Amino acid sequence: MTGWVGYTHGAMQPQLMSGNEAIAHGAVRAGAGFACGYPGTPSTEIVETAAKLSGIHAQWCVNEKVAVETGVGAALAGVRTLVTMKHVGLNVAMDPFMAVSLAGVNAGLVILSADDPGMHSSQNEQDNRNLARFAKIPLLEPSDSQEAYDFIAAAFELSEEFDTPVLLRTTTRVSHGRGLVVPGEPVELQPRPYTRDISKYVMVPANASKRNHRALQRLEELRARAEVSPLNVIEPGTIDFGIITSGVAYEYAKEAFPDAWFLKLGFSNPLPYQKVLEFYGKVSRVAVVEELDPFLEEQIRALGLPVYGKEYIPAEGELDQDAVRRALEPCLTAEPPARGPVTIPGPQQLAPAPAPALDVKDLPILPVRPPVLCPGCPHRAVFSTLRKRRMVTMGDIGCYTLGALAPLLALDTSLCMGASIGMMAGFNKALGKKAAVGVIGDSTFFHSGITALLDARYNEAEGVVVILDNRTTAMTGQQGHPGTGVHPDNTDGPAIDIVRLCLGLGVRVQTTDPADYKSLEKLVREEVKAPGLSVIVVQSPCILYLPPEKRTVEVVDDNCNLCGLCLAIGCPAIAPLDDTVSILDNCIGCGLCADVCNRDALIMHGLNEMAGV
Ligand code: SF4
Ligand code: SF4
Missing domain, CATH: 3.40.50.970 (Thiamin diphosphate (ThDP)-binding fold, Pyr/PP domains)
Incomplete structure (x- = not known):
């Protein structure tokens, strides 16, 4: 681990905080200087709390898409940034959310999704852990206020180390439940210098495909980190029954089955396969306790490992300790399920370099034609x-x-x-x-x-x-x-x-x-x-939409010293010669090259002049 600041608490007095308050305080403690979001239950109090703290600028944005874009801008400027929203807000923000996964960040960028199982104040129920997997980014899931406070620091560290946004996912009971938080010593940070990198931050297809390749490689590096992360812990039990869980579901399951073994996943995407396998070596019966979707369960089943999952645990609404106890009690005395061969997938195959379709030695040399603005484009x-x-x-x-x-x-x-x-x-x-x-x-x-x-x-x-x-x-x-x-x-x-x-x-x-x-x-x-x-x-209209009046450019060879100013505008209708430039037939006569030339080497001739008027 490098630079993990999550568990270095100082000698400060514990304070009672909601998960939302803890996230705001934890962000400031971790050196965040910018927070933004759109209000939405159960996430709202994070920005409200941050706005009252010193050392951080907090603002509401007009929607979650703009909030993520604003947050990306702040992170690129070199300032650790937190963007908050409720689960449906991430639907609104999906466009920048998916793109910033590929582009990466400069300073740490944490996007918080507060999900609302049970739809206390939402139009739908949705498990946004799936969106971390979809976007190929790490997912952290605190289970109480102290973890909310600590995990935000871990999230910033991961974000910067792996050049990725991190999804911090809470649910209503983590967001609004209150617990004692032992504060940590504040981290003093200077803005990270911004370095221009067009190949990284300009998502044209040629760049985006390389960044996508990198995101897939990064996923395996993150999985290796999840295997050893202190956020993923095996807690020994005294009975032959194990529970794999994350977020607030851990609290319910721990209360319902205090004697069970636990694999508590605070860093739950990408799934640490070896850690799961290690856990299966401790017990013969394993259940997965998670609210909403069988997010962990399906991935564990795909390894060939049997679990007690959504056939016992409700797939909708909130859980509680009684619901978990009632659901899993039959599993305690059930015959341990048979285990077949386990398959841990290797890293995903990445696309091989495309093979040349033809032997280029036999081809005539063709000019390179990169994409370019049209001649005369305004x-x-x-x-x-x-x-x-x-x-x-x-x-x-x-x-x-x-x-x-x-x-x-x-x-x-x-x-x-x-x-x-x-x-x-x-x-x-x-x-x-x-x-x-x-x-x-x-x-x-x-x-x-x-x-x-x-x-x-x-x-x-x-x-x-x-x-x-x-x-x-x-x-x-x-x-x-x-x-x-x-x-x-x-x-x-x-x-x-x-x-x-x-x-x-x-x-x-x-x-x-x-x-x-x-x-x-x-x-x-x-x-x-x-x-x-x-x-x-x-x-100025697109020249294909409304072609301009035709003019011509005359090159005054004696004045041209091939300084390159006109070539630097990137017009495909100008070409360099040995000691001057040439205007090609595709020139539409916009005149920009003549405007940038400071040696009167390019002279414009208009229609009237051409007609001898
Ligand atoms: S002239 Fe029109 S079509 Fe050509 S690059 Fe400019 S905007 Fe696009
Ligand atoms: S006038 Fe100059 S810049 Fe404009 S289209 Fe012709 S060569 Fe290109």
Whole structure:
């Protein structure tokens, strides 16, 4: 174990705390500096408690998706971060939840799901342990207030060591039950430096598939850690009956069968197979006691080990000690079940490197054609401008994600649809300064950027949001969206005005045309320096949606010294020659290359001029 701080309690007096209060106090003790969430029973009091503590910033977000995105931004900024929600909230947050599993974190990121067995205040019953497995991330399950306090520290440690978000799952009785907590000595932490890593944080397919591969490897490393973790303990008993359990179900089972052997799993995903096998060597009868789904049971059965499980223990509602006692009493005197061969699965097979389909020696040499913004794409001017500011740039999903690729290299992140604004807000809030900007397309803004902007305004976030309004959903083939009002049958509906919408949120809004490169640069420069939150709407149609007036570019060879400024904008219509550049036939004459050239080596010629007018 490295750096495990969970059980180093000081000489401080025990305090009576609910599980929720213990999580908030435990997070602060573990050095967390940022907490956010959306209220939902039984999780609500965590953020409320954190808000009263010093050393941590706590805020409500407009929903759980924005909360996770904001939390990811804060963790990337280098500050340990806790994001809280109830079980159904994680459904709302699934998009960033799944993506951050692949991207990983910088400082520790713990996502807390408080499940509500019995649906005391929920529309459904759902066992979110399954979502940790689904997302390939570690799962910790405290069973009382002291463990809630301790496990949050363990969760941050695991998160940073394995570069993964951690799911901390509580249930109503852990969240709201009260118990004595022995506090620990606070951990003093400085923010971890943020390092730009496009291959890690920009989830374009080529990067995401490598990160997915890494997440699968990480899972096996985590399983090895779960085997030796002090959170997973075998408690000896005096009868030939063993119980495997986790979370609050441990408390019920311990009270019902104090003489039984216990395998208590505080770190329950990935399942420590060898620990389970070791436990089976102690007793001849084993039951699994868990609330809701047969999460542990099915994995143990899959090893070939017999269990008393959901055929005895209710699969719905809350358990209690009487229910557990009544359910399992027949098993104490039952004939021990026969045991067949046990199979411990090895690490999952990862995809082999693809074999070359043809012998490349026999092929003509073909030019490499990486994905690239179209010649004349209006986004290029924005990225050329932002790159000069050298700020952290939170990107989003659309054609403009290509701004992350060489030679532009203008984006730091692209997590999931609509994540840019929340990540920008979290990053800046965690550092207390305007260190990041956000870039989002018009269609993505309507998809889920609106709520994040609303949140940024409500939480008084600092930052500049650049909305690339190209009047269409370009990447998928020019579909309509609320900003255009265009329906799939090409009929017109009401079009929502982005500028008025943003103004309605009380945000400072400016518009610009990327064709006016100098004005764009000036505007970005000013807004980055100005305090508060602002929006720049960059208005220029996608060239495939509305082709611009045709112009041509003349290269003045004598003026060109091949400095590379025009090549750095990444336009596929410019190519370097030996001592100058060449403009290719696919140029649409947008003029950006001429704007960035400071030696008058590229001269634009308009239609009128071409016609001799
Ligand atoms: S389709 Fe439109 S928005 Fe997308 S890269 Fe081409 S010009 Fe830019
Ligand atoms: S004008 Fe320059 S930047 Fe624009 S499409 Fe032509 S070569 Fe590319």
